[in-house]
Amino acid sequence: MEIKSLLIGNTVVVFDEEIMDKLSDSYNMFVKSNVLMIKRKDLMDNNCHSFENIIFFGITPNTLADVEYINQVCPKMVYWYDEVTNQLNPIIYSLYDGNLSVAKLPFSMMMQNIERRFLFELAKRVSHHESIFEIGRNSGGSTLALALGNQEKHNLSVLVSLDILHNPLYDYYAKKYEVIKKIKCFVQDSKTFDWKGENKNLPIGLLWIDGEHTYNGCKSDIERYKGFLSDGGMIAVHDYGSGNPEIAGIMKAVHESIVEDDNFENFCVIGSIFFAQKKGGKQILDTKNLSLEKSIPYYILEYLRHYTPVFNSKIAIYGTGFQSLDIFCMAKQYGLEKNIVAFVDDFSMQKTFYNLPIISLSETKSMNIEHILIGSKDHEESMAQKLKTSGWSEKDFTRIYTAEAFKNFIASGKNIYRFESSRWNELFIFDRNLGE
Ligand SMILES: C[S@@+](CC[C@H](N)C(=O)[O-])C[C@H]1O[C@@H](n2cnc3c(N)ncnc32)[C@H](O)[C@@H]1O
Structure with a gap:
């Protein structure tokens, strides 16, 4: 700017x-x-x-x-x-997104505007016979998006909001927004919260997970509550696909507990929200405006684990771009980062990348690197050629994206759609339960 x-x-x-x-x-x-x-x-x-x-x-x-x-x-x-x-x-959570037609949501520290609007739209689709369950309220930015969206359609359904801590900023919103009084607010740990006891098995129409951002925390939240979803019920998980290694575990948890669970379908990503529905209901999002995005780091790691015994060796990742970083982030989730000892980049001005040394091609031999992963979608071929000229043989490096086996592996995976935020107006959401 x-x-x-x-x-x-x-x-x-x-x-x-x-x-x-x-x-x-x-x-x-x-x-x-x-x-x-x-x-x-x-x-x-x-x-x-x-x-x-x-x-x-x-x-x-x-x-x-x-x-x-x-x-x-x-x-x-x-x-x-x-x-x-x-x-x-x-600031990503700016108020303005080019379209102010949606009810004005208050500024939130934690979420992009498009994400809050998405929650607002989803909450409209939760009927009176279902509830909305939020894990991770913080100051209440998402809570309000859910409550205002749902209330726009009818009197608020049961909205249960959970956080292990109380944020005083939430009290500020509570004074300003009448609807907050109707929310069932709990200060408790989601790992021990008794949904059944508190809500008498009321089915969850929308489960919104934005609590503990670790693999274990996110996995526990999905596993503990997904069984309460209604047929066609929606699950939305925040901060999916982040380049931040500290929260990359969310992606792994989502894949294991939602994508690989045959009870779920209609997977897509909007902003950094992963969305899916439990089978048995009407599809909420029309995928014609969404693009398929399967070549994500998770698949790369799964592929490497299944097809290439590289992780017993001393590895360097070729390149210091975001694709290399993605691979590194996910490797960390599998406890494999200890095998990755360096990034290779002949032109970098920096000396380190994510606390690992950046080395030149000529240094790969002196550092006893045993395997190189080429982590670049667009430059794999030229990087492979450079490796060969430097004395590396084909069997000692992996061209991730262009390997036939990887393409086949990806093709056999489930569809995950991704949505371009600039095309928000084109996103058509089916009207599940809106007629009620
Ligand atoms: C990123 S913030 C949530 C932001 C909020 N959704 C918003 O849009 O403003 C994550 C929240 O999860 C809460 N949290 C972390 N671990 C938790 C747990 N085990 N149970 C309940 N809440 C937890 C934190 O206290 C924090 O307020």
């Missing part, structure tokens, strides 16, 4: 005097540009303006005052300006 274009627009900059460096070039740039600059502590006194953009300078919006201010100003975009890297980062 070009910062100059924002500085001539209708923009306000929020800064924190305690933290900022007033002598920095970026501070001077803002001051000289004549945009309105508001101290964070004075936000509450400045809530009458209507700005298109808000830039948080050197700070992320995470206080009650920030959230309240954003909700009142309702800007098109919210950014935070990172003084260290000099970068202006759009």
